[in-house]
Amino acid sequence: MVAYPHLLVTETLPLSFSGWFILSATDMLSGCSRGDSLWIEVLSPVPPPPPPPDCLEVYNVITPNGDGVNDTWIITCIEQHPDNSVQIINRWGDRIRSFERYDNIGQVWDGTNQRGEHVPDGTYYYVLTIKDMDPKTGWIFVRGGSK
16 A cells, blocks of 8 residues: 555544534545545534633722712623632721622622622722632722712
8 A cells, every 4th residue: 555645634623513524535546536424423512712811801990879880890801701709808908798700790899898788989909819810909999889
């Protein structure tokens, strides 16, 4: 048997769904050909690539006064990192609110403490912990929440 490595074509395809695949080969010298088909079952979807490291953007002002603008604290791209936790801390170092799986929708800070009371206007600090990433820390200015 003679091999012609320069005539071999190999192609690798990432699969995200199951399906039939058809293979056909033709001998370039004799013209003889052969084909076959094969069902490939993909058992789990291919995970999406991780988001770029600079995807997260943490906003630092909320005005929870009920006007529909900046009423909650937003972390852009947090939905790409569901395995997260957030701690909100006052200037004396007391934890006033904590969240698991912060997502800007169901798990979102609206300027209230653990009892649901609006916090006084001022600067608060956060610790954002995301699996397999260094913790992020910073500050949030709250204005208009206390009545």
